[in-house]
Amino acid sequence: MEGISLEELQLAARNHGMPLEALRYPVTPIGLHYLLTHYDVPDVAPDGWRLAIGGLELSLDDLRARSVAEHTVTMECAGNGRARLEPRPVSQPWLLEAVGTARWRGTPLAPLLAEAGIPDGTVEVLFTGLDRGIEGGDEQAFQRALPLDEATRDEVLLAYEMNGAPLPPQHGFPLRLVVPGWYGMTNVKWLSRIEFLAEPFSGYQQSWSYRVRQSEDEVGEPLQRMQPRSLLVPPGIPEFMTRDRTVAAGEVLLEGRAWSGLAPVASVEVSDDGASTWSAATLEPAGEPWAWRGFSYRWEAKPGEHVLCSRARDEAGNEQPVEPPWNLGGYANNAVQAVRVTVTP
Ligand SMILES: Nc1nc2c(c(=O)[nH]1)N[C@H]1C(S)=C(S)[C@@H](COP(=O)(O)O)O[C@H]1N2
Numbered sequence: 001m002e003g004i005s006l007e008e009l010q011l012a013a014r015n016h017g018m019p020l021e022a023l024r025y026p027v028t029p030i031g032l033h034y035l036l037t038h039y040d041v042p043d044v045a046p047d048g049w050r051l052a053i054g055g056l057e058l059s060l061d062d063l064r065a066r067s068v069a070e071h072t073v074t075m076e077c078a079g080n081g082r083a084r085l086e087p088r089p090v091s092q093p094w095l096l097e098a099v100g101t102a103r104w105r106g107t108p109l110a111p112l113l114a115e116a117g118i119p120d121g122t123v124e125v126l127f128t129g130l131d132r133g134i135e136g137g138d139e140q141a142f143q144r145a146l147p148l149d150e151a152t153r154d155e156v157l158l159a160y161e162m163n164g165a166p167l168p169p170q171h172g173f174p175l176r177l178v179v180p181g182w183y184g185m186t187n188v189k190w191l192s193r194i195e196f197l198a199e200p201f202s203g204y205q206q207s208w209s210y211r212v213r214q215s216e217d218e219v220g221e222p223l224q225r226m227q228p229r230s231l232l233v234p235p236g237i238p239e240f241m242t243r244d245r246t247v248a249a250g251e252v253l254l255e256g257r258a259w260s261g262l263a264p265v266a267s268v269e270v271s272d273d274g275a276s277t278w279s280a281a282t283l284e285p286a287g288e289p290w291a292w293r294g295f296s297y298r299w300e301a302k303p304g305e306h307v308l309c310s311r312a313r314d315e316a317g318n319e320q321p322v323e324p325p326w327n328l329g330g331y332a333n334n335a336v337q338a339v340r341v342t343v344t345p
């Protein structure tokens, strides 16, 4: 595979992933949650900030005075796994770590939309962030739209707190959209404006990016909900460069977390021979519906070289593939993870 370019490295250094050992926490501590910002983190003064929505203008205090909801939500970047595709689509080169789970507290979106007055003929709701940049040659604000029936689901939030603290600058201060179950790009940070659209939005981040297609002349399918995925807490200790693991022989408790935005997780299996044979893992009791689910497996580790994998399946029958599905943007690669482990006697 071609080496990572300095430009890819520049993106990777800005947009860090969640260290996989942080899978041990059911709620990811703020500084360990992954981060993806297309342009610059904007500097927002909370006093002058207002959210424009239809004819309404709301301050942060106005939003805080409204009804409150909090959801624990697993969020994953649609580009997670991109760097493992061959040929490698050139963009933020995620391996596996573009995921995190946070407690997002804010006010439900649907009542606000109703209060603003949803015009007849509305098909989508458009969300605009304060961050601006140039992408694909176009100057733009980061903007994404949602179909009206998705935007008015109960669980969709305008969040002003993450894990019990005001949103930090990098996660969207003072306000972001949170759409549980959908890939990361849906969750517009630094929200400034919400508009009703009578036609589907055709902006860059909707009609060009975030579509599954094999070539540029295909329209492709828009990315929406997260495909099922599971990841293992890396067992034992890492080798500095390769991150390959070393554990001592005997019983090793393997733990991990699994999620799907399409349906609840139904089962997780574990393999210690690189996805040739599989055994059922034990699921932890289900927690909140939009949060990942823990699993564990008692592994009898025998001396030698092993490749550990885990595979999640959801209640709709979606299952992680062993081989990654290729597409132009390198999206939704939910192929099973392979963790190389040396077991010492
Ligand atoms: N305004 C704005 N919102 C944004 C983005 C952005 O660049 N600008 N990035 C999106 C993408 S691609 C992802 S994966 C998530 C990442 O959220 P996080 O940085 O809080 O983890 O934010 C989304 N919301």
Ligand SMILES: [Mo]
Residues within 6 Å of the ligand: 036, 076, 077, 078, 079, 184, 185
């Ligand atoms: Mo993303």
